[in-house]
Amino acid sequence: MRAIVCEQHGPPESLVLKEIDPPEIGPGKARVAVHACGVNFPDTLIIENKYQFKPALPFTPGGEVAGEVTEVGEGVTGVKVGDRVIAMTGWGGFAEEVVADAGALIPMPEGMDYATAAGFTMTYGTSLYALKQRGQLKKGETLLVLGAAGGVGLAAVELGAVMGARVIAAASTDEKLAVCREHGAAETINYTTENLKERTKELTGGLGADVIYDAVGGDAFDQAIRCINWQGRLLIIGFASGRIPELPVNLALLKGCQIVGVFWGAFTGREPEENARNTAELAKLYSEGKLKPHISATYPLEKAADALYGLINREAKGKIILTTR
Ligand SMILES: NC(=O)c1ccc[n+]([C@@H]2O[C@H](COP(=O)([O-])OP(=O)(O)OC[C@H]3O[C@@H](n4cnc5c(N)ncnc54)[C@H](OP(=O)(O)O)[C@@H]3O)[C@@H](O)[C@H]2O)c1
Structure with a gap:
């Protein structure tokens, strides 16, 4: 072969x-x-x-x-x-x-x-586990997705919208952000030309995002932790930028927020029954036309x-x- x-x-x-x-x-x-x-x-x-x-x-x-x-x-x-x-x-x-x-x-x-x-499977599986089990995303909350047009990012945009969140997609080009809008983003931030922290605050009436989905790390994480809402959840998905950020933990104290690790591969092995329920849920959402990979x-x-x-x-x-x- x-x-x-x-x-x-x-x-x-x-x-x-x-x-x-x-x-x-x-x-x-x-x-x-x-x-x-x-x-x-x-x-x-x-x-x-x-x-x-x-x-x-x-x-x-x-x-x-x-x-x-x-x-x-x-x-x-x-x-x-x-x-x-x-x-x-x-x-x-x-x-x-x-x-x-x-x-x-x-x-x-x-x-x-x-x-x-x-x-x-990997993209939607990761993002459903991240938003549902790890992020406890609720209807009406604001979800900020970094690297939103990437594989796991775009799945998070779609799933966030399906779960009833107001999704803010952040990515590096307007072309990518247009795709995010087609897949359910209500707002967009071009983090090449706009300040991620300031723009997120503007879009959330000064509060910040309730849940932040970060598959990028690096500079994007450094800004994101500064625009998270009180009791927000910052989901650590990956470091596509190449830099694993370091966190001054006083920020977690001041924001009353959670930094939540997400390791989908480990979840599939450690919690196979819960993973099977997620897999079935994704297949159902797809067959209902709610997901458009x-x-x-x-x-x-x-x-x-x-x-x-x-x-x-x-x-x-x-x-x-x-x-x-
Ligand atoms: N935790 C888990 O269980 C899990 C599961 C699957 C994947 N991951 C991780 O999630 C991350 C994204 O995976 P993916 O398959 O979705 O990748 P992808 O499709 O390449 O998306 C990554 C996004 O990151 C952004 N980015 C910023 N700086 C970058 C750089 N220097 N090089 C490449 N991309 C950069 C890009 O968006 P902009 O150009 O818009 O910035 C890109 O769209 C990876 O770190 C991967 O290992 C984690």
Whole structure:
């Protein structure tokens, strides 16, 4: 099968497209013919050996795929050949086939195409867990989303609006903010040309945002903590800017706010039943037409480096997807 292989750590151009042996199947496993792979920020880090998971070389990156089950291993009951499924692979997904635990496969939501399915679970799963379980977002509250046109950010914008919050989307270009409006943002802030802290205060009558969703870190976090409402919740999602911010904790005292860590991957393993309820809720919202996942670019497998640079160069709006067939 064809696969993108990381033979030595480095930037996207060091990846190679190779013909390799398909992965072996075993008891409890299922083989999936991959139709599409989601490109996620961790893929840009794992190939540089800068991510929390460090697979041994050589390995294939790609943490999320959608495809069709072509073979099941001994003892598998819940999944059958022909099922359309999503697999969260950690790595190994930028390939024509993956083998995954059959019990962990997610049925594709009704009516969803492969490209959409390949970019759905991590983004919407993270953002629902962040806003619901971690942020306790309530109807009528103000939600400020940083990096709002990115993968997890745009999902947070949509889900925040569905949950009845007034969503303020903050991003680096007007083009990105226009997409955020199409996906439910009531207000927007261009943090390249506007002051994030001052503008958020203006838009909230001086109070600040009740919940802040931060997938960016760095300077955006430094401003955001200064425009959070009394008893607000600042959700720590990620550090796409490349800088993990440091917090003078007197600010948390003065604002009476909570700094809330969000680690969706750990949540799926530690609280599988709650995660299954979230997954079902997302599938229902999708089938009701309340979620409209946005794909800004689709590349063939051999262009994996270009797809990764789409994220690194901040070009993506919503998702970038690789297709394999
Ligand atoms: N905690 C969790 O469970 C969890 C789950 C999934 C992802 N994450 C993390 O969330 C973050 C976003 O992931 P994603 O897949 O949504 O990525 P993405 O689609 O690339 O979005 C990241 C956004 O960050 C902004 N950004 C600011 N400075 C940047 C820089 N120097 N390079 C790249 N982007 C920059 C960009 O928006 P502007 O151009 O508008 O600033 C971009 O849209 C990552 O740190 C990822 O590891 C965390």
